[in-house]
Amino acid sequence: MPLPKRYTPETAESELERFWSDTGVYHFDPVADRPAFTIDTPPPTVSGQLHLGHVYSYSHADFIARFWRMNGREVYYPIGYDDNGLPTERLVEKRLGITAQGVGRQAFIEKCLEIGEEAEREYQALWRRLGLSVDWRHTYRTIDELSRRTAQWSFLDLLRKDLVFRRQAPTIWCPECRTAIAQAELNDLELPSEFVTLAFQADADVLPIATTRPELLPACVAVFVHPSDERFAAFVGRQAQVPLFGQRVPILADEVVDPEKGTGAVMCCTFGDTTDIEWWYRYHLPLVEAIGRDGRMTDAAGRFAGLAVPEARKEIGAAAEAEGRVLARRAISHAVRVHERDDVPVEYIVTGQWFVKVLEFRDQLLRAGEEVRWFPAHMQARYRDWVEGLSWDWAISRQRYFGVPFPLWYCDACGEVVPAEEGQLPLDPSDAHPPRACGCGNGELRPETDVFDTWFTSSLSPQIIGRFLTEPEFFARTFPMTMRPQAHEIIRTWAFYTIVKSLHHLGRLPWRDVAISGWGLAGEGMEKISKSRGGGPMSPMEMIGRYSADAVRYWAASTGLGKDSVISEDKVQVGAKLVTKLWNVAGFSGRFIEGYDAPDEPPAGLSPADRWILSRTHRLVRRCTELFHGYDYAAAKAEVEVFFWRDLADNYLELAKHRLYDPAGAQHEAARWTLRHVLLATLKLFAPFLPYVTETVYRGLFATEEAPTIHRAPWPRVDEALIDDAAEAVGDQVVEIATAVRRYKSDRQLALGTELAVLQLGSADGALAERLRASLADLKSVTRAREIAVVDGVDPALDAAGEAGAVAVAVGR
RNA sequence: GGUCGAUUAGCUCAGUUGGUUAGAGCGCUCGCCUCACAUGCGAGAGGUCCGGGGUUCGAGUCCCUGAUCGACCACCA
Numbered sequence: 001m002p003l004p005k006r007y008t009p010e011t012a013e014s015e016l017e018r019f020w021s022d023t024g025v026y027h028f029d030p031v032a033d034r035p036a037f038t039i040d041t042p043p044p045t046v047s048g049q050l051h052l053g054h055v056y057s058y059s060h061a062d063f064i065a066r067f068w069r070m071n072g073r074e075v076y077y078p079i080g081y082d083d084n085g086l087p088t089e090r091l092v093e094k095r096l097g098i099t100a101q102g103v104g105r106q107a108f109i110e111k112c113l114e115i116g117e118e119a120e121r122e123y124q125a126l127w128r129r130l131g132l133s134v135d136w137r138h139t140y141r142t143i144d145e146l147s148r149r150t151a152q153w154s155f156l157d158l159l160r161k162d163l164v165f166r167r168q169a170p171t172i173w174c175p176e177c178r179t180a181i182a183q184a185e186l187n188d189l190e191l192p193s194e195f196v197t198l199a200f201q202a203d204a205d206v207l208p209i210a211t212t213r214p215e216l217l218p219a220c221v222a223v224f225v226h227p228s229d230e231r232f233a234a235f236v237g238r239q240a241q242v243p244l245f246g247q248r249v250p251i252l253a254d255e256v257v258d259p260e261k262g263t264g265a266v267m268c269c270t271f272g273d274t275t276d277i278e279w280w281y282r283y284h285l286p287l288v289e290a291i292g293r294d295g296r297m298t299d300a301a302g303r304f305a306g307l308a309v310p311e312a313r314k315e316i317g318a319a320a321e322a323e324g325r326v327l328a329r330r331a332i333s334h335a336v337r338v339h340e341r342d343d344v345p346v347e348y349i350v351t352g353q354w355f356v357k358v359l360e361f362r363d364q365l366l367r368a369g370e371e372v373r374w375f376p377a378h379m380q381a382r383y384r385d386w387v388e389g390l391s392w393d394w395a396i397s398r399q400r401y402f403g404v405p406f407p408l409w410y411c412d413a414c415g416e417v418v419p420a421e422e423g424q425l426p427l428d429p430s431d432a433h434p435p436r437a438c439g440c441g442n443g444e445l446r447p448e449t450d451v452f453d454t455w456f457t458s459s460l461s462p463q464i465i466g467r468f469l470t471e472p473e474f475f476a477r478t479f480p481m482t483m484r485p486q487a488h489e490i491i492r493t494w495a496f497y498t499i500v501k502s503l504h505h506l507g508r509l510p511w512r513d514v515a516i517s518g519w520g521l522a523g524e525g526m527e528k529i530s531k532s533r534g535g536g537p538m539s540p541m542e543m544i545g546r547y548s549a550d551a552v553r554y555w556a557a558s559t560g561l562g563k564d565s566v567i568s569e570d571k572v573q574v575g576a577k578l579v580t581k582l583w584n585v586a587g588f589s590g591r592f593i594e595g596y597d598a599p600d601e602p603p604a605g606l607s608p609a610d611r612w613i614l615s616r617t618h619r620l621v622r623r624c625t626e627l628f629h630g631y632d633y634a635a636a637k638a639e640v641e642v643f644f645w646r647d648l649a650d651n652y653l654e655l656a657k658h659r660l661y662d663p664a665g666a667q668h669e670a671a672r673w674t675l676r677h678v679l680l681a682t683l684k685l686f687a688p689f690l691p692y693v694t695e696t697v698y699r700g701l702f703a704t705e706e707a708p709t710i711h712r713a714p715w716p717r718v719d720e721a722l723i724d725d726a727a728e729a730v731g732d733q734v735v736e737i738a739t740a741v742r743r744y745k746s747d748r749q750l751a752l753g754t755e756l757a758v759l760q761l762g763s764a765d766g767a768l769a770e771r772l773r774a775s776l777a778d779l780k781s782v783t784r785a786r787e788i789a790v791v792d793g794v795d796p797a798l799d800a801a802g803e804a805g806a807v808a809v810a811v812g813r
Numbered sequence: 814g815g816u817c818g819a820u821u822a823g824c825u826c827a828g829u830u831g832g833u834u835a836g837a838g839c840g841c842u843c844g845c846c847u848c849a850c851a852u853g854c855g856a857g858a859g860g861u862c863c864g865g866g867g868u869u870c871g872a873g874u875c876c877c878u879g880a881u882c883g884a885c886c887a888c889c890a
Contacts, residue, residue: 188886188888195890210890211890334889335889382886492886558826570824573839577852581850581853584853588849638827642837650855657848739856742855746855748844784847
C-alpha cells in the first residue's frame with residue numbers, strides 16, 4: 001500500500017501513540033537475555049505546569065533510550081512524579097487559596113493528593129504525546145506506598161547505622177513556610193537594605209557598630225572586633241551596652257572580623273548569620289530568641305513583640321534614632337539568603353531537627369563524584385564544589401504536612417526515641433501504634449509529626465524504581481542504574497543526595513553515568529522559563545499541536561548536553577519541514593521499493609553513485625553510533641540531517657532517478673537496492689529523534705510481522721566493506737559535475753530540467769575518466785544531457801558554443 | 814571573591830585529536846512549477862573566528878593575558 005500523498009502529524013502521531021501502547025513496544029522485560037540499560041528518570045516536581053524547558057530535557061533522555069533500545073539493550077525507562085512535600089503544598093495553597101492551618105491537616109493532605117493526581121494526568125498526557133518511550137507500567141509517585149515505605153526504611157536503616165541524628169540547634173528556617181530547610185534549598189537574592197550605624201556604649205566611650213539588622217538588637221549577645229585593630233584595642237575585654245534594650249554584652253576579639261567592613265566592630269546576635277552561630281558555639285554565648293517561627297518578634301523584643309521582621313527593622317531603627325543612638329544611615333544593596341521556593345529571607349532559629357550525616361563523609365562523596373561519568377564532563381566540578389563547600393549536615397525534617405512521616409515516637413518521660421519496625425511500614429505514627437513501650441516503662445509515646453524533606457524520598461529513586469524492598473532479583477537486574485538524566489541546578493540536591501543515600505545504604509554508586517541537560521530558555525532576557533510568567537512563550541501542547549511532536553523534538557535535539565537552548569519557533573518549523581521532506585522522499589522511494597524483496601547483499605552493477613552513497617551511509621552510521629555512545633545526540637542528529645537532505649535527497653535521488661524510472665534498465669536493480677538500503681538506514685538513524693514519522697514510513701514500507709516497529713528494529717550495522725574512499729572521491733566528482741551544470745543553467749536563468757545537447761567532460765586522469773564513463777546514466781539523469789562525452793581535456797570551442805546547449809566541464813585537478 | 818562555561822556570517826549555532834579555500838539553518842540577492850516535494854529546487858552575497866601576546870612549518874583549535882556575557886558556589890556584620 002503506497003504511503004498517502006500527504007502526512008498529517010496529528011492523526012499519525014495519535015494513532016502511533018495508541019499502537020505503541022497497545023503493543024507494549026517500550027515494555028521492559030526483566031528476564032530478557034540482553035544487557036540492561038536502566039534510566040533513573042527525573043520525577044518532575046508537581047508544582048505547576050510543564051513547559052517547553054521540561055520538554056527539552058526529557059527529550060534528551062528519550063533520544064538516548066531509543067538509541068540503546070535499537071542497539072540490543074533491554075531498556076528500563078520508568079518515570080515518576082515528585083508530588084510530596086513543599087512544592088505540592090505551595091501549589092495547593094496558591095491554586096486553592098487554602099492553608100493547612102485553615103482547613104485542617106487531613107483535608108489539606110487530601111487536596112494535595114488530588115491536585116497531584118490531576119497534575120500527573122496532565123504530565124502523562126504530554127509525555128505520551130511527546131513520544132517518550134517510557135514503560136508506562138512503571139510509574140511512581142514519591143507519595144505512593146512503595147515510595148513511603150522505601151523512604152521510611154531508609155530512615156530506619158540510617159538510624160541503625162548511626163547516620164542520622166536529632167539535634168536541638170540553630171537551623172535554617174523559612175518563616176514563610178514555617179519549616180526548617182536544608183542548605184541546598186537556599187538561594188542568594190540581591191535586595192535593597194540599609195546600613196545603620198548604632199552607638200553602643202562602653203562606659204563613657206561610644207562604640208559605633210554598623211548593622212543591616214537593627215531588629216536583632218534584643219538578641220545581641222556580644223560584640224566582636226579584630227584582635228589587631230588598634231582603634232578598638234582599648235575596648236576588648238570590657239562590656240558594651242546595647243542601645244534601646246540596655247543589655248550589657250562582652251566585647252571580644254576574633255580573627256573572623258573584617259576591619260574594613262562597616263565600622264570594624266560587629267555585633268553578634270542569635271542569630272543573624274552563620275558567623276553568629278559559629279561564635280555562639282565557640283564562645284558559649286547565651287541564647288536570646290528574638291524572632292519566632294512565624295517570622296515575628298518574640299517577647300524578647302519587648303514593646304516590639306509581635307511585629308514582623310521588616311516592620312521591626314523599621315520601628316527599632318526609628319526608636320534608636322529617636323534616642324539619638326543612630327550615628328549614620330546608608331542605603332545599600334546586598335545579597336541575602338532566601339528560600340528557593342518563595343524568595344523569602346531565611347532566619348536561623350533553634351529547633352529540634354533530624355540531620356543525615358554528610359560532613360564527615362566528604363572524602364568518600366568527593367571520590368564518588370570522580371567515579372561517576374559526567375556528561376558533559378565539566379559538570380563534575382559543580383558537584384565537587386558543592387561537596388567541598390558543605391557546611392551543614394543534611395537537615396531532613398520539615399514542619400509541614402504533605403510528605404512522608406518520620407516513622408517514630410518520642411518518650412517524653414525519658415527522652416528516648418522509639419522507631420517503628422520495618423514490618424509496619426509505611427505508617428503515619430499519628431495514627432499507628434508504636435511497636436513497644438519505651439524502655440523506661442512509659443507507654444504514652446508522642447508521635448513525630450514532622451515529615452521528610454521531599455529530597456529524602458526522591459533521592460531514593462533508584463531504590464524505588466528498582467524495587468529494592470520488594471523484588472531483589474529485579475533490583476539486581478536494574479541497579480546500579482546506567483543513566484541518571486537531570487538538570488544542572490539540582491546537582492547539589494538530587495544528584496548529591498542520591499549519591500549520599502546510595503553510599504550510606506549500599507556502599508556503592510547509584511549509577512554509572514549522569515547526563516546533564518541545560519535549560520530551555522524563553523527568548524528575551526534569557527531567564528529560565530519555569531520562572532517566567534505564563535510558562536514561557538507557548539505551551540508544549542500548543543507547540544506540538546501546531547508543528548508535531550517530531551518537530552518539537554527536533555528543536556530539543558539541536559543542542560547538546562549541558563547547554564541551554566533558547567526556545568525557537570523557527571527551529572521547530574525547520575523540524576516540521578524536515579518531517580515533510582522525509583515523508584516526500586519516502587513516498588517517492590516507495591514507488592520503487594514497495595513489494596521489493598531485496599537480497600541481503602548488494603546486486604551486481606552498482607554505479608559509482610551507488611557506491612558513493614553506500615559508502616557515505618556506512619561512514620555516517622559509524623560516526624553516529626560513536627556519537628551516541630558519548631551521549632552526543634545533537635551531533636548525531638546534525639550529521640544525519642545533512643546527509644539526508646544533501647547527499648540523499650538533493651544528489652543521490654537526482655542521480656539515480658532515470659535508472660529508477662526504467663525497470664527494464666540494466667542498472668535498475670542496483671539503484672533500487674541502494675535506495676532501499678540507504679533509506680532504511682536513514683530512517684533508523686532518525687528514529688530516536690523523529691519517532692513518529694520514521695515509524696509511519698517504516699510501517700508503510702518496511703515492517704514485517706516479526707518486525708512491526710522501527711523502535712525495536714536493529715540499529716544499522718556498519719558494513720566496512722562498503723566504506724570506500726575511492727568510491728567517495730568519484731562520487732564527489734560526479735556531484736561537482738552536477739553542480740557545474742546547475743550553475744551553468746542558473747547563470748542563464750534556465751530551468752533545471754532544460755536538456756543539454758552535449759555535455760563534454762574533460763579529464764586528464766585516465767582512471768577517473770573510466771569511472772565517469774560508468775556514471776553516464778546517472779550524469780544524464782542529473783544534468784539532462786542527451787549526450788555526454790568524456791574526453792582527454794576540454795574542447796575550448798565547445799565552451800563558446802555553450803549558448804546552444806553544449807557544456808564543457810573540466811574534471812579533476 | 815572562587816569555580817566552570819561561552820564569545821565564529823545580520824540572527825541561532827556546528828566546527829572531533831592543530832593541517833588545503835572556516836561550515837549549516839534562518840534571513841538576504843538572483844533564478845527555476847526539473848514527470849517526489851513551491852513546507853520545494855538551483856545558484857550566489859555575507860566572516861579582522863572577542864582583544865593582545867606566545868608555541869609551531871602551520872592556530873578558530875594549544876599556552877599566557879585582558880575584556881564581555883552566563884551559570885554555580887561563597888561573602889552577607
